[in-house]
Amino acid sequence: xxxxxxxxxxxxxxxxxxxxxxxxxxIVAYPLLQALRLSLFQVSLLxxxxxxxxxMDNYRSLLKDPLFLRSVLNSVMWILGSxxxxxxxxxxGALILNxxxxxxxxxRGLSLIPWATSGVLVALMWTWMLDGNYGVLNxxxxxxxxxxxxxxxxxxxxxxxxxxxxxxxQGAPFFAVMLLAAIQGVPLELYEAAYIDGANKFNQxxxxxxxxxxxxxxxxxxxxxxxxxxxxxxxxxxTGGGPGQASITLPVLxxxxxxxxxxxxxxxxxxxxxxxxxxxxLSLYLKLLQGKExxxxxx
Amino acid sequence: MKRKAVVLxxxxxxxxxxxxxGATTVKYLLWLDDPTDRTVHxxxxxxxxxxxxxxxxxxxVPLSNxxxxxxxxxxxxxxPDAARFxxxxxxxxxxxxxxxxxxxxxxxxPGRDDVIDxxxxxxxxxxxxxxxxxxxxxxxxxxYYRADWFKEAGLQPxxxxxxxxxxxxxxxxxxxxRYGFGLRGGSGGQDQWLxxxxxxxxxxVDEQGNIVINSPKAVEVNQWYIxxxxxxxxxPPSAPTDAYPQVTGAFQAGNTxxxxxxxxxxxxxxxxxxxxxxxxxxxxSADPAKPATMGTMSGNVVFxxxxxxxxxxxxxxxxxxxxxxxxxxxxxxxxxxxxxSVAGQEFYVDNEFFKVSIEGGNxxxxxxxxxxxxxxxxxxxxxxxxxxxxxxxxxxxMLDEIAAALKEAx
Numbered sequence: 176x177x178x179x180x181x182x183x184x185x186x187x188x189x190x191x192x193x194x195x196x197x198x199x200x201x202i203v204a205y206p207l208l209q210a211l212r213l214s215l216f217q218v219s220l221l222x223x224x225x226x227x228x229x230x231m232d233n234y235r236s237l238l239k240d241p242l243f244l245r246s247v248l249n250s251v252m253w254i255l256g257s258x259x260x261x262x263x264x265x266x267x268g269a270l271i272l273n274x275x276x277x278x279x280x281x282x283r284g285l286s287l288i289p290w291a292t293s294g295v296l297v298a299l300m301w302t303w304m305l306d307g308n309y310g311v312l313n314x315x316x317x318x319x320x321x322x323x324x325x326x327x328x329x330x331x332x333x334x335x336x337x338x339x340x341x342x343x344x345q346g347a348p349f350f351a352v353m354l355l356a357a358i359q360g361v362p363l364e365l366y367e368a369a370y371i372d373g374a375n376k377f378n379q380x381x382x383x384x385x386x387x388x389x390x391x392x393x394x395x396x397x398x399x400x401x402x403x404x405x406x407x408x409x410x411x412x413x414t415g416g417g418p419g420q421a422s423i424t425l426p427v428l429x430x431x432x433x434x435x436x437x438x439x440x441x442x443x444x445x446x447x448x449x450x451x452x453x454x455x456x457l458s459l460y461l462k463l464l465q466g467k468e469x470x471x472x473x474x
Numbered sequence: 475m476k477r478k479a480v481v482l483x484x485x486x487x488x489x490x491x492x493x494x495x496g497a498t499t500v501k502y503l504l505w506l507d508d509p510t511d512r513t514v515h516x517x518x519x520x521x522x523x524x525x526x527x528x529x530x531x532x533x534x535v536p537l538s539n540x541x542x543x544x545x546x547x548x549x550x551x552x553x554p555d556a557a558r559f560x561x562x563x564x565x566x567x568x569x570x571x572x573x574x575x576x577x578x579x580x581x582x583x584p585g586r587d588d589v590i591d592x593x594x595x596x597x598x599x600x601x602x603x604x605x606x607x608x609x610x611x612x613x614x615x616x617x618y619y620r621a622d623w624f625k626e627a628g629l630q631p632x633x634x635x636x637x638x639x640x641x642x643x644x645x646x647x648x649x650x651x652r653y654g655f656g657l658r659g660g661s662g663g664q665d666q667w668l669x670x671x672x673x674x675x676x677x678x679v680d681e682q683g684n685i686v687i688n689s690p691k692a693v694e695v696n697q698w699y700i701x702x703x704x705x706x707x708x709x710p711p712s713a714p715t716d717a718y719p720q721v722t723g724a725f726q727a728g729n730t731x732x733x734x735x736x737x738x739x740x741x742x743x744x745x746x747x748x749x750x751x752x753x754x755x756x757x758x759s760a761d762p763a764k765p766a767t768m769g770t771m772s773g774n775v776v777f778x779x780x781x782x783x784x785x786x787x788x789x790x791x792x793x794x795x796x797x798x799x800x801x802x803x804x805x806x807x808x809x810x811x812x813x814x815s816v817a818g819q820e821f822y823v824d825n826e827f828f829k830v831s832i833e834g835g836n837x838x839x840x841x842x843x844x845x846x847x848x849x850x851x852x853x854x855x856x857x858x859x860x861x862x863x864x865x866x867x868x869x870x871x872m873l874d875e876i877a878a879a880l881k882e883a884x
Contacts, residue, residue: 220549221570306720307712308651308729325651327712330659332864334715415661418714419861434542435852436882437566 214444219437226440233444243445245420246428249335250404250449253424256339257346257403262396264343265350270380272355283355290348294408301341302413305329334414335422341409350395357391358384393464397457404453425449497529498785503544504558505537506807507738513805517798521789528785541848548572548779555780556790559607561596561771562851565843568599568606574776575604579787585795588813590835596771599843600683607773608790611802611809613736614769614834615669616827618743620645620731621753631755635674635698638732638758642708645731656724656733657702657709659863660717664855666734669768670699672839673759678880679842685880688873695760697869700862714863738809740827754830769838772809810835846880854879 214233218226237243272283289297304311307327316322328337365383374382385392407426410416416423416431425445433442506514518530533554535543541563547553559567567573576597580586589609597607619631623645632638642654658666668678674695678687686692703709710716710724725733726746734757743752757767774790776783792798796815803811804821810831811817822828841847858872867875 219570220545221566221572223549306723307716308710308720308724309727324648325711327710327715330712330715330860414715415856417660417856417860418864419857419866431853434545436849437545 210443210447213440214447216440218439220439221437233441237444237448242420243428246423246425249423250425252335253339254400254403257342258396258399260343261346261399262350264347266354268347268351269354269358272351273358286351287348289345292345295412297341297345298409298412302329305337329414330418332421334418338409338413338422341413346399353391353395354388357388361387400457401453404449497527498782500528500530500556500782500786500789501554502530502532502556502789503554504532504534505540506534508806509534511806513801517801521792528788530789553777553779555782556774556776556786559773559775561607562841562843562847564599564606565845566848569845572777572779573606574778574783575606576608576776576787577604580605583791585791588815590812590814590817593771593812596840597773607775608794609771609812610773610794612769612771612812612835613738613809614831614838615665615734615736615757615767616830616834617732617734617755617757618725619753619755620751622751623731624753631753632758633762634758635760639706642732643706646708651729653710653729654708654731655702656721656730657713658716658721659714659859661856662718663859664851665768665770667699667859669734669757671695672766672768673757674698675760675764685877688870688877692873693870696873700869703863704865714860737827737831754827756830756834766837766839767834769835769840771840844880846882849882850876850879
């Protein structure tokens, strides 16, 4: 027989969760609400007391601003390019690291170095590697006769590609390690059974490995999309958004608007819009992948 | 004996603590070009020892974050009492009533007449009475050139725009990855650009304070500057995004024959290439009868929000007195002294780099203290210059955007 729960016992969970909830309210909810409020004001950091309520004006002016639209487009390319290439390189890395070869432990450890390197350091390293006057990439490509003369990779309208390359180098180990852990969790009997049934290596990978590590793929990709969307260190240090507007992404533009142009309200409105766009994109992404999983992705 | 020494040390500590307790604390914010240099720490210690009633507490912030951090601190009501400051931030801060007028304090300051007269204007705002920044360390842009290459090619150091372009063309050889001029289109390139703009006869504001940076004359000089890269190709292909490390690196590595900078890099250049290979000359001008260059002052300000303005002024004015100024200017982050008594010393007069810089002070043009200058310097100039270099916008469109941003109030 179930004993009726008394009032004190009903309050207990709230009491236990209270400190955590209070902390969340302070460090998550308050800044979030404050950002929403700020985006409705015209405010300069130099004159915080002279803030003016402007309603939705900050949002309206953004939607008409070609630079904002350009930065959204660049952000989409930055996220899609970075995450898809990081995933591909990471998956290849995970499959290689899953094989048995001498010194595997050492290679697994070393492969994490890019992930552990600070963003600004990665940016500086890649800036020099891609340098138009004496960068090592130019040197190699000229010696291999792939290009005729040195190219200013970061001073061309395609500079975002150079920054994406640096991001792929830095971010791929995260995918490699997470996917490797997931792959190692797949029971070997499944591969044996598939082998007996006549499945080749590709079919084993596509029909067994991928479906079973799908939850890991989903969560890591989602995390990387969020991190990459907010990640501005590489762009800021390597190109500053240039040349011109060629590589400006949303967080970089929001930073410049708030701290260089001193329009904090407008900068915050950009951040709010980015959060909204990210929420919509991620909901669609999750729905798509969950649908696939339920629709027979797992054999 | 030992006991006596211990008692003496304790007594001194007690006195020191008592003084520090009763002393007025002045919070001083600054950036250091070379953070490993101890000169400023020593100066602050010396000031505190000489003034037991004042205790200066300094906080250093890297220049790249300086403006942001200063803004954040002021916005949060936790700003410093005094700070190292650039002349082109004056407009925005004065506009927000954050700067203290130093004129009343200067009346009693004995060093007043020792400051080079023309340099007071760098701490003033056109159309506004008062002095808002103590002049402290000054720089003017000049040009480095590879003396050995010029000699080999039988070229004379250029004095005019025409000579400069001819020499740059003669020394450009893309097959050897060698270019005539290290044009800085990336971060911080606006100072070098302004040096050439004013040397070409353009101005940002006229004598009445009207913005004339998009005048036909300015459009013409700007086009000449853009064409160094776009048409004549005497600058490296990476020029649109080259910043300080790339421009100085290319000059030191033998990729460029000329580059513009200031005395702050002279030791590094001569150490990297050898004194005999590094020549220095004033920025060439369109008309040799009208030389001009860009100058910028880093001075010190007192904030109107401070409760200890008098003590804060005492400290920043002490930094601009002979002994402290000489020490700072001779340190690893030294720039040009603003005092006649220091600038006239042999050390500065005999050094070619200091000499050309100090001469430049006679005709240097500074960024006007307009509220939009910070935004133009940090973003608009770089953005529009890069688009102009890549042929996406014209010289006129670039300068129209800059003029609009300069007028933008915060």
